[in-house]
Amino acid sequence: MMSFETVQAYFERFGMADRCMDLKESSATVALAALALGTEEARIAKTLSFLVGEVPVVIVTAGDARIDNHKYKMLFHKKPKMIPGEECEKYIGHRPGGVCPFCLPSTVDVYLDISLKRFDVIYPAAGTDHSAVKLTPEELEKYAGAKGWVDVCKGWQEDPVS
Numbered sequence: 001m002m003s004f005e006t007v008q009a010y011f012e013r014f015g016m017a018d019r020c021m022d023l024k025e026s027s028a029t030v031a032l033a034a035l036a037l038g039t040e041e042a043r044i045a046k047t048l049s050f051l052v053g054e055v056p057v058v059i060v061t062a063g064d065a066r067i068d069n070h071k072y073k074m075l076f077h078k079k080p081k082m083i084p085g086e087e088c089e090k091y092i093g094h095r096p097g098g099v100c101p102f103c104l105p106s107t108v109d110v111y112l113d114i115s116l117k118r119f120d121v122i123y124p125a126a127g128t129d130h131s132a133v134k135l136t137p138e139e140l141e142k143y144a145g146a147k148g149w150v151d152v153c154k155g156w157q158e159d160p161v162s
Helices: 004-012 030-037 069-076 085-092 137-143
Strands: 020-022 044-052 055-061 109-113 131-133 148-150
Touching: 004 020, 004 131, 030 044, 030 131, 044 085, 055 085, 109 137
Parallel strands: 055 109, 109 148
Antiparallel strands: 020 131, 044 055
């Protein structure tokens, strides 16, 4: 099982362990994490776990974004199929509430949704449901080993008036 210590040790290699926060309060949901960190929900970088066929992928999105089924299918050529909570640790190495894009099995690809790019600072989890790490979107891309930026969400920007 992954832990806060594992993620913190990973960031220690880059001299960034001080960015990892072990929180007293729960950060298991976007709302709880925002409350614990004293920030807006949109800045919570939520890591969603999917199976594309049999292959696990994670997509990190802004806290106020939702997966757009059509955009997702256009990118992955399959309907979004979230990994059930009880199977999350098996595929991703993290338990629900602490799923993050760091220290993942090599079989898991990480994608970042463009909904995160509007912020200078964002807060993904750091391996547990009581943790976070303070990063810029560029740092997230680098340290998560992301495959790239994707546009698979809705709800985070006002729809233009037609």
